[in-house]
Each structure stands twice: as C-alpha cells, then as structure tokens.
Amino acid sequence: xxxxxxxxxxxxxxxxxxxxxxxxxxxxxxxxxxxxxxxxxxxxxxxxxxxxxxxxxxxxxxxxxxxxxxxxxxxxxxxxxxxxxxxxxxxxxxxxxxxxxxxxxxxxxxxxxxxxxxxxxxxxxxxxxxxxxxxxxxxxxxxxxxxxxxxxxxxxxxxxxxxxxxxxxxxxxxxxxxxxxxxxxxxxxxxxxxxxxxxxxxxxxxxxxxxxxxxxxxxxxxxxxxxxxxxxxxxxxxxxxxxxxxxxxxxxxxxxxxxxxxxxxxxxxxxxxxxxxxxxxxxxxxxxxxxxxxxxxxxxxxxxxxxxxxxxxxxxxxxxxxxxxxxxxxxxxxxxxxxxxxxxxxxxxxxxxxxxxxxxxxxxxxxxxxxxxxxxxxxxxxxxxxxxxxxxxxxxxxxxxxxxxxxxxxxxxxxxxxxxxxxxxxxxxxxxxxxxxxxxxxxxxxxxxxx
Amino acid sequence: xxxxxxxxxxxxxxxxxxxxxxxxxxxxxxxxxxxxxxxxxxxxxxxxxxxxxxxxxxxxxxxxxxxxxxxxxxxxxxxxxxxxxxxxxxxxxxxxxxxxxxxxxxxxxxxxxxxxxxxxxxxxxxxxxxxxxxxxxxxxxxxxxxxxxxxxxxxxxxxxxxxxxxxxxxxxxxxxxxxxxxxxxxxxxxxxxxxxxxxxxxxxxxxxxxxxxxxxxxxxxxxxxxxxxxxxxxxxxxxxxxxxxxxxxxxxxx
Numbered sequence: 001x002x003x004x005x006x007x008x009x010x011x012x013x014x015x016x017x018x019x020x021x022x023x024x025x026x027x028x029x030x031x032x033x034x035x036x037x038x039x040x041x042x043x044x045x046x047x048x049x050x051x052x053x054x055x056x057x058x059x060x061x062x063x064x065x066x067x068x069x070x071x072x073x074x075x076x077x078x079x080x081x082x083x084x085x086x087x088x089x090x091x092x093x094x095x096x097x098x099x100x101x102x103x104x105x106x107x108x109x110x111x112x113x114x115x116x117x118x119x120x121x122x123x124x125x126x127x128x129x130x131x132x133x134x135x136x137x138x139x140x141x142x143x144x145x146x147x148x149x150x151x152x153x154x155x156x157x158x159x160x161x162x163x164x165x166x167x168x169x170x171x172x173x174x175x176x177x178x179x180x181x182x183x184x185x186x187x188x189x190x191x192x193x194x195x196x197x198x199x200x201x202x203x204x205x206x207x208x209x210x211x212x213x214x215x216x217x218x219x220x221x222x223x224x225x226x227x228x229x230x231x232x233x234x235x236x237x238x239x240x241x242x243x244x245x246x247x248x249x250x251x252x253x254x255x256x257x258x259x260x261x262x263x264x265x266x267x268x269x270x271x272x273x274x275x276x277x278x279x280x281x282x283x284x285x286x287x288x289x290x291x292x293x294x295x296x297x298x299x300x301x302x303x304x305x306x307x308x309x310x311x312x313x314x315x316x317x318x319x320x321x322x323x324x325x326x327x328x329x330x331x332x333x334x335x336x337x338x339x340x341x342x343x344x345x346x347x348x349x350x351x352x353x354x355x356x357x358x359x360x361x362x363x364x365x366x367x368x369x370x371x372x373x374x375x376x377x378x379x380x381x382x383x384x385x386x387x388x389x390x391x392x393x394x395x396x397x398x399x400x401x402x403x404x405x406x407x408x409x410x411x412x413x414x415x416x417x418x419x420x421x422x423x424x425x426x427x428x429x430x431x432x433x434x435x436x437x438x439x440x441x442x443x444x445x446x447x448x449x450x451x
Numbered sequence: 452x453x454x455x456x457x458x459x460x461x462x463x464x465x466x467x468x469x470x471x472x473x474x475x476x477x478x479x480x481x482x483x484x485x486x487x488x489x490x491x492x493x494x495x496x497x498x499x500x501x502x503x504x505x506x507x508x509x510x511x512x513x514x515x516x517x518x519x520x521x522x523x524x525x526x527x528x529x530x531x532x533x534x535x536x537x538x539x540x541x542x543x544x545x546x547x548x549x550x551x552x553x554x555x556x557x558x559x560x561x562x563x564x565x566x567x568x569x570x571x572x573x574x575x576x577x578x579x580x581x582x583x584x585x586x587x588x589x590x591x592x593x594x595x596x597x598x599x600x601x602x603x604x605x606x607x608x609x610x611x612x613x614x615x616x617x618x619x620x621x622x623x624x625x626x627x628x629x630x631x632x633x634x635x636x637x638x639x640x641x642x643x644x645x646x647x648x649x650x651x652x653x654x655x656x657x658x659x660x661x662x663x664x665x666x667x668x669x670x671x672x673x674x675x676x677x678x679x680x681x682x683x684x685x686x687x688x689x690x691x692x693x694x695x696x697x698x699x700x701x702x703x704x705x
Contacts, residue, residue, distance in 0.1 A: 383505075388541040391501050392555035392615065393529035393562070402554065406545030410594075413545065 026128055027120060034137045035148030041141050053326040053358050054268055054297040059240050064182035064212050067094025071175050077101050080171055080204045080234065085419045087166030088113060090154045093173050094211075095183030097152050107164060112157035116186055119155040126157060130190050134218045135246040140270060142242045146184045146216040153186035153215075156199070160192040160222070167417050170201045176209020176236060187217035191225050193250065198228040200420055203243075204263070205236040215243040223250035223277055228257075230420045235263035237294060244270040251277030251306075258415050259286045259298070260424055267296040275302070275309040275337075286315040287411040289428065290323035290355075297326035302344075304337035304367075311341075316411050317348040318404060319355035329374070330362040337367045344374040349381060349407050381407075401432035452517065454479045454650045455500075455619055460511035461675075462499050468509065469495045471675035479618070480647040484661055485654050486686060487672035488694050493654045494538060496672070497623040500652075501535035502528045515619065529555075530562035532618030536608035536625050543595035548607070551595050552577065552614055559615065580613040584640045602633035609640040620644060620651045626660035638663030658690035671697050678704075 023031070043060040044051040071077065071093045081101075082089060088105030090113075091098045097115035107113055112123060119127050137144040154170040172185050189199060203213055213235065221227055235241045241264040249255050261267050273282045288296045302311045317325040325348060333340045348357040361374040381403045389399035405428050412428075415421040429435065453476045460473040469492045477483050487493045499506050500513060502525030513520040520528060543551065556576070557567040568576065581588065584606050596604050605625050612620055622641065626634055641651065641664050653664060661669070661683065669686045671679040673694070678701035679685070689697070 382541075384541050385543055387503055387505075387525060388537065388543070389551070389555075390525040391503075391529055391535050391537075392551070392611065393526055393558035394554050395526050395558065396524070398554070398558075399526075402546060402551075403543065406543055406594075409545030 024120070024124055026124075030132055031148050031150070034132070034144045037137045038141055038144040038148055041144070044141050050299065050328075053324070054266070054295065056242070056266070056268070058266065059212055059242070062180050062212070065177075065179050067175055067177060067181035067183060067211065069093060069096040070098070071101070071173065074101065076175075076204070076206050077171070077173055080173065080202055082167065082169045082200070082419045085167065086169040087164065089169040089171060090115065091171045091173065092152065092154070092185060094175055094181055095152060095172070095185050108162050110159040111162060111164070112155070113168075114155060115152050116150075116155040116188060117152040119188075123157070126190065127155070127188065130218065130220045131188055132218075134220060134248055134274075135216050135244055140244055142214055142268075143216055143244050146186060146214050146244075149184045150186040150216075151184065153188070154201075155187075156189045158189075158191040158195040158197055160194060162191075162195045162197070164197040167198045167200055167419070170199070172201070172203045172213065172215070174205035174209065174211045174213060174236070174239065176205050176211060180210045180212065182212040182214065185213065185215045187215070189217070189219045191219075191221045191227065193222040194224045195222065196226040198417060200230040200232065200417055202232045202234065203241060204232075204234040205239060207236050208238060209236045210238045211236070212240040213242070215241075217243070217245045219245070219247040219255075221247065221249050221253050221255065223252055225250065225253040225255075227253070227255050228416055229255065230257070230415060230417055231259045232420055232423065233259075233261040233263050233267060234423075235267070236265075237263055237292060238265050239263065240265065241267045243268070245272065247273040247282075249273065249275050249277060249280035249282060252279040253277065254281045256283040256416075257285065258411070258420070259284070260412075260420070261286075261288045261290070261296045261298075262424070262427055264296065265294060267294075268299075269297070270299045270301075272301040273303065273311075275304050275306060275311065278306045278308050280306075280309045282309070282311040284311075284313045285411055285414060286327075287408055287424065288315070288317045288319075288325055289408060289431075290318070290325060291320040292323060293321065294323045296324075299328045299330070301330045301332060302342060304331070304333045304340045304342065306336060307338045307340070309337065309340055311343075313342075313344040314411060315346045316407060317357055318351065318408055319348065319357055320351040322352070322354040324356045324358075326358045328360045328362060330364065331372055331374070333363075333365040333367050333370050333372065335366040338369045340367060340370040340372065342370070342372045346374075346376040347407075348378040349404060350379065351381075351404065401434060405429065405432050405434055453477060453514075454516060455652075456514040457500075458512045458514075460496075460499070460513065461509040462495065462506050463509060464495075464506055469506075469675050470499065472511070473672075473675070473677055475670065475677060477619075477650045477652060479650055481668065482645065482651045482653065482664060482666045483668045483670065484666040484686060485652065485670045485672050485677070486656065486658070486689055489656065491672045492675040493672045494623050497535060497621045497652065497654050500619075500621055501525060501533060526558070529615075530559050533621070534612050534615050534617030534619070535621045536605075536612050536623060538624040538627065540596050540604040540608050542597045542599075544597045546595050547592055548595050549577075549591040552611060555611070556614060577614055580610055583613060583643055584610040585636050586610055601628035602630060605629055605637055606633065606640070609637050613640055613644060618649055620649065622651065622653045624654055624656065626655055626657060634660060635663060658686040661686045673698055673701060
C-alpha cells in the first residue's frame with residue numbers, strides 16, 4: 001500500500017489520548033511503530049483491491065473526539081448485558097473499561113480476566129508475548145490505527161486444562177454524543193492447551209448516534225482447545241464499525257465462530273483465521289441483515305498452513321432497501337497443507353431491487369491433495385418455497401416474511417449461545433412481524449461436518 | 452353437484468402448451484386417478500388446480516364448489532380446502548415443521564372464521580395424525596423436509612394433508628421414490644381421508660399405489676388430454692399392456 005499519509009490525521013484524532021504517558025517502553029514503541037505505519041499508508045481507498053467495494057472516506061473526513069469514559073443512563077447497558085446468562089462480563093463505555101458495570105464472576109483458578117489496560121501493568125510479559133504478534137499492522141491500516149491508539153479492551157488468559165462453564169461476554173457500548181466520537185477497543189485472548197470456553201463480543205449503542213468503532217481482537221489458541229466465539233454487531237445504524245479478528249489455532253483445536261451484523265451504517269470486518277497446528281478445525285459462519293443505506297463488507301481468510309485441517313464457512317446476507325453487502329471469502333491452502341478439506345458457501349437474499357451484493361470466493365491453493373468446494377447464490381426469496389407455503393394457506397406476504405426469517409434462522413440455529421441466538425431471532429421476528437414462538441431452539445443436533 | 456368441474460382447460464408454461472383441453476368432473480366422496488406417461492401433463496394439471504403461477508391458463512374453466520377457482524390465489528384455494536401433496540416437497544431450512552403447519556392450519560381456520568388453535572390444541576391435533584402416518588414426534592421439531600429421505604418427505608406431505616383436512620386432496624406422484632412399506636403407510640394415511648365430503652385426485656405413473664388407494668375412476672392422459680376413462684380395472688390393464696395401445700386407440704378415434 002502506497003497511499004499518501006492523510007494530512008487530516010492529526011486533527012482527526014487530536015483529542016484522543018496521545019500514546020505516550022507512563023506506558024512501558026515496549027508498548028510505547030509498538031504504538032509509535034503502528035502510528036508511523038498508519039501515517040505512512042493512510043486510510044485505504046477504493047483503488048486497493050481489498051477495499052474496492054468499501055468507501056471509508058466518510059471516516060477519513062470526519063473529526064472524531066474521544067467519548068466519555070462513563071455513562072449516565074445505564075439502560076443501554078442493561079439492554080445488551082447478558083445478566084445471569086453470562087458467567088463473566090466485561091463492559092466498556094466508548095472503549096473505556098467500566099469496573100462498575102462489569103461482572104468478573106467466578107472463573108476457574110489461574111484464569112486472568114479483566115481490562116487490557118490493567119494487564120499492561122499486571123502481566124506485561126504475558127501481554128507482550130502475544131499482543132500485535134498476530135494482527136499485522138502492515139496488512140491493514142485500521143489495525144495500525146488501532147494498535148497506535150489503543151488504550152484498553154478485553155483481556156483473558158486461560159491456562160492449560162481450563163474449562164469455563166458458561167459464556168464470557170465482552171460488551172462494547174458507545175454512548176453516542178453530540179459530536180462524533182471514536183474508540184479503538186483491543187481484545188486479547190490467550191488460551192494454553194486443552195482449554196474450553198465460549199466468548200461473545202457485542203458492539204452496541206442506542207440508535208441514531210454517529211461514532212467510529214475500530215476494533216482489533218486477537219485470539220491465540222493452543223492445542224486441543226474447544227473455543228466457541230460469537231461477534232454481534234448491533235451498532236447504531238449511523239455508526240462506522242471497522243474490525244479485525246485475528247485467530248491462530250494450535251493442533252487439534254476446534255474453533256467455531258458466528259459473526260452477525262445487524263447494525264452499523266458502514267461495517268467492515270476482516271476475519272483472519274490461521275490453522276497453525278495439524279488437525280485444527282475452523283468454522284467461520286456469518287449472518288448480515290441490512291436495510292436502508294447500510295453497507296457491510298466481510299473479508300474472511302481461512303489460512304491453511306499445515307496438513308489435515310478441515311474448515312467450514314457459511315455466510316448469509318439478507319439485504320433490503322438500498323443496502324450493500326460484500327463478501328470476500330479467501331481460502332489459502334499453503335504448500336504443506338495436504339489433506340485440507342474446506343467448504344465455503346455464500347448465500348444472499350435480495351429483498352429489494354435496489355439492494356446490491358458482491359460475493360467473491362477466492363481460492364488460493366498450493367498443495368495438491370486437497371478438497372475445496374465453494375458455492376455462491378444471490379437472489380430473491382425462492383419461488384418454489386413461496387408456493388409451497390401458499391399451497392398450505394399461508395399468504396404470499398406472510399410466506400415471504402417467514403422464508404426470510406428462515407433464511408437467517410438457518411445460520412442462527414447453529415449458534416450455541418442462547419442469548420445471542422435469541423437476540424438475533426427476536427430482531428428478525430420483529431422485523432418480519434412474526435411471533436416470538438417461531439424461534440427455533442431445537443432442530444436436532446446440527447452437524448456442521450455433515451453438511 | 453360436482454365438487455370439481457374442469458372444462459376445456461388449456462394451460463402451458465412460457466411458450467409451450469401442455470394441457471390441450473382437459474375435461475374432468477369429480478364429485479365429493481369420489482377417488483379419481485389420472486395416469487399417464489412422463490410429460491403427458493398430469494402433474495401440470497394438479498399444479499394448475501393448486502394455483503401454481505408458473506403455469507399460465509390459456510382457456511377453459513375450473514369450477515370448485517360452485518366458485519371460479521381460477522379467480523382465487525393459491526393461498527385462497529388452500530383456505531377453501533384444496534390441498535396439493537407435492538411430487539417434490541420443498542425443504543425449508545430454518546422453519547420447524549411444527550411452526551409451518553400451525554401457521555397453515557391457523558390461516559385456514561381464520562379464513563373460515565374459526566378461532567386459531569393454541570399450542571396445546573395444535574399438539575393434540577397433530578399427535579393423532581402422526582400416529583396415523585407412523586411419524587416420530589421429533590419430526591415436528593425438525594426443519595421442514597430438511598434432510599428427510601424421499602419416503603419421509605412423502606409421508607410428511609400426507610401427514611400435512613391429514614392435518615389440513617382438505618375437501619379436495621391432490622396427490623402428485625406421491626408413490627414415486629417410495630419403498631413398499633412407505634407406500635403402504637402413505638396409502639393408509641390417504642385412505643383414512645376418504646369420506647363422503649371429500650374428493651381425492653391421485654396422479655401417478657404406476658398402478659401400484661392404486662392397489663392400496665382404490666379409485667372409483669381411472670383416467671388416462673396423453674399429450675395434454677384425457678383420452679380414456681374407466682374403472683379400477685383400467686389401471687390394471689395399463690400396468691399389463693403399457694400406454695401404447697391407448698395411444699393408438701385414441702389416435703384412431705381422431
């Protein structure tokens with residue numbers, strides 16, 4: 001990337017805390033290096049292949065202030081909190097950790113859990129060993145921006161043999177103020193071998209506020225882990241949400257992730273998953289439901305670096321109004337990665353003539369003994385399905401709503417975390433005038449591998 | 452009065468005419484079978500009666516229970532008691548059979564001015580019909596037809612037919628892809644629906660299902676027309692001699 005530095009950069013983020021202060025040298029150096037990188041390349045433009053469908057110039061042109069560190073009215077937190085459904089919950093307000101709103105819960109012995117800012121002080125060696133070692137500041141300017149300006153975020157360390165019963169929730173709330181605000185949440189999860197855990201990231205705000213969330217999450221997972229991950233974007237429909245999720249899987253580690261985007265005016269997700277140990281198994285599923293002039297761009301990378309790794313990917317888009325969806329699903333099979341078995345499917349439902357979908361599989365294969373399949377469909381609600389419902393007495397409009405719900409529910413039913421699944425199903429049911437009891441809680445054991 | 456009266460029906464798909472003047476009268480209480488080779492138009496007829504808009508009606512009329520059926524949308528026909536058991540039942544991932552069927556039953560009840568069934572009442576209704584079709588309760592929680600075997604799908608069609616309690620039941624090649632046990636179960640389910648108020652129209656290529664569902668009338672369809680009508684013995688004769696002789700006979704008559 002050889003874009004010129006944006007002259008507006010300094011003024012743009014002028015009131016954000018400068019990345020110096022009392023930070024340890026390694027951290028100050030890391031931030032400075034990242035800032036220098038960002039200044040060198042600037043915001044990406046549509047001339048770059050990876051950004052050709054997503055125009056981030058509205059972000060580049062806006063002056064963002066730092067948001068308040070606290071929140072007066074906590075109703076928005078209560079709305080998105082998992083309450084008793086989470087074994088532990090970290091709440092961030094405009095990127096700042098709120099001890100008061102968080103629940104540290106009872107986690108197994110040896111688990112370290114809390115704000116990243118605190119971990120900089122308490123566990124610097126541990127943080128330093130992994131932070132920014134995976135999310136590459138040179139590959140994505142927004143990663144550089146986040147790394148340069150990061151102040152806080154969620155931190156979790158799970159020692160060998162840990163099983164966390166219940167769901168861990170990272171909740172990032174934007175308060176939305178008179179002037180546009182920005183936050184750079186940074187999440188780091190480190191799991192040693194044989195760890196089992198379920199982690200949810202939620203990004204949310206009251207509707208109607210303009211702000212910019214630029215998140216980076218790194219999950220560094222050892223061998224034989226079983227990690228379930230969910231990301232839920234319920235940002236304001238006027239917000240900018242850019243995020244990179246960088247995951248590294250050790251041998252025989254199973255990682256299942258569901259990324260759901262319901263909010264945001266402009267959303268860009270880069271989801272990069274590296275299978276670094278033999279027998280690692282990755283599932284990256286996604287659901288995007290947009291209306292109005294919302295835009296969401298999901299770039300995923302399944303990086304097969306070693307042999308014998310299966311991976312699965314199902315992305316579904318439901319696009320109404322003048323919304324735009326982008327899906328670029330790259331499967332990279334490096335030369336040593338023999339016996340790779342990768343399946344990708346992208347299905348998009350267009351509910352309006354003005355909605356647009358760009359779906360692009362990208363297979364890059366350097367090994368010769370592999371199985372890779374991909375499929376992509378884009379279209380309106382299936383007419384055969386509509387007729388089937390109508391032939392049973394269900395009206396055409398009702399059938400369309402029901403089938404749109406069903407299209408999305410095909411992804412949500414795979415989500416194991418009830419509060420996430422129910423939230424999405426409720427969103428869909430409300431949107432389509434369907435009763436809550438339509439929610440599919442048990443369609444038998446859904447076997448991803450048997451698809 | 453006839454429950455269903457079809458007069459000079461011509462219909463097709465895009466620029467291709469498939470039905471070339473069908474005449475058929477069915478009274479309540481009767482079971483009719485339409486037999487014919489692939490491509491003869493028998494499935495088209497069932498779909499046109501059910502209101503599938505892929506097919507365009509060119510001319511002719513269909514009167515159902517004194518109403519002009521062609522004036523009604525597919526869902527209105529269903530609410531008036533027309534039910535089509537599909538040749539290729541559609542899979543709907545993401546909706547449970549239970550929800551789908553409850554929505555269907557309540558749409559029909561609402562149309563009739565009857566109160567909608569609540570969860571308990573609905574469960575009571577379906578339990579009885581499931582036993583009839585030897586279906587496991589777990590079917591209700593599965594997504595509509597998803598991952599079902601061919602036999603399970605067809606059983607599910609007849610199960611839905613039993614729950615929806617239609618006045619005119621159309622069975623479109625329900626026997627195709629069924630093993631003998633499934634065929635018996637499905638036929639038993641269909642037979643249990645025989646009643647003086649109801650008519651059944653069975654569309655099939657083979658005679659074998661008619662061993663179990665005894666028709667009152669058998670019609671042979673060739674090239675978009677019903678060319679011969681007889682009793683159950685006609686089905687046996689077709690099974691034995693094939694369709695060619697009927698074809699020759701009808702060609703000679705022209």
